[in-house]
Amino acid sequence: MDTLHALRVFVRTLELGSMSAAAREFGTTQPTVSKSLAHLERQLRARLVERSTRALAPTEQGQRFYADAKRVIEQFDAAVGSVQGMTGQAAGLLRINAPVALGQFRINAMVQQFMADHPAIDVELILNDRFVDLVEEGVDVAFRLGGTLPPDAVGRHLATVPRFLVAAPAYLARRGVPAVPDDLSGHDFVRFAWTPGTTVELFRGDEEVRLPTASRFRVNNALAIREALVLGSGIGVCPAWLVRDLLDAGELVRVLKAWSARAQDLYLLYPSRQFLPLRTRLFIDFAAGQFEALAGFDRPGRAQDER
Incomplete structure (x- = not known):
């Protein structure tokens, strides 16, 4: 049996916490993983893991051997990478x-x-x-x-990703175009569902404002936010990469262009x-x-x- 492969199986089994998870990662079966661990233990003449029906845990010897085994694998992969780099x-x-x-x-x-x-x-x-x-x-x-x-x-x-306020022209035509940050309080905001709080932070040079907002629609996916904004659901704070094409096409426009949200x-x-x-x-x-x-x-x- 390939000892280096057995080392890889041992390391990943400990990191994943189960032989079945390691088997899925290596594209094999749980009995094969168990056989590989047993082979390694026979070679070392030491018990590396404690097995039970519910869990798998390293022994004291196994925990110590894990660090050395991981280092060996990393050094081997680095050596292979160096040779591969020479051959392109x-x-x-x-x-x-x-x-x-x-x-x-x-x-x-x-x-x-x-x-x-x-x-x-x-x-x-x-x-x-x-x-x-x-x-x-x-x-x-x-x-x-x-x-x-x-x-x-x-x-x-x-x-660094710029972030700013955007909305669909149809929404702004229906609800009005904010002229100053305080005008945002009368608008619907489309927000990421997991974003804490209900305020929006905006910056203009050294100026900073924090404003309360109302959100009738919240969703936990940025592409859904993008679509909702195009459909005229409200105003949203979006990263430039998410809406650059829509801004270029005129499907969305910047709101309060002088102000930006915190960059990411x-x-x-x-x-x-x-x-x-x-x-x-x-x-x-x-x-x-x-x-x-x-x-x-x-x-x-x-x-x-x-x-």
Whole structure:
């Protein structure tokens, strides 16, 4: 049995918390995963995991071995990536996570282009609006838009996203065009369902205002907000990338053009600066280049900003 593969199975089984979850990830069966773990334990002459019908947990020896095994895998992948880089080849599975709307509207097409450039790389694109744990869920890179990053986050700043008020011309013709921020109190707001509070923050230079708003319609999907605004449901705060094409086509217009909402930062996160497989490094560089020219994203300052 391939010992390196057994190490991978052991590491992911601990990270996922069950043999069945590891089996799904490796495209095999739970008995096969169990056999791989048993093989590793026989080689080491040590029990690595405690098994039960409900849970799986590492022994003290298993917990200690996990850190070393993970380091071996990372070093091996880095060595392979170095050789592949010399030959210009990259292969394997790349797991990418992104927010739903950003993924559908921008990342999906970007991934298709990347795959066309690298035919030996497979991609699994996972779209959800929660902050995933990259290590625990086996994600290679994750796009993060706005919000607070984890304190130990490693990644690259891709862009700053302007946000502003927009509405359909038909809605403004029906309800009136706000001339000053205080006029917004008489309008319907289309809001993201999970946004806390009912106020909107607006900025003009050094000026800042916080205004109460009324929302008859709230939805937990940015593409649904986009459609609702086009249909004339109200005024909404939207990122530039979401509505740039609609503004250009005249289906939406800026409201209170001198005022903007707080901008968002877009990051591409990854588990570690060290031992990144070649396919991961290639995608990070590719994505950074894409966002430098993509409409709705500002990229001031240095070409690379790591944290």
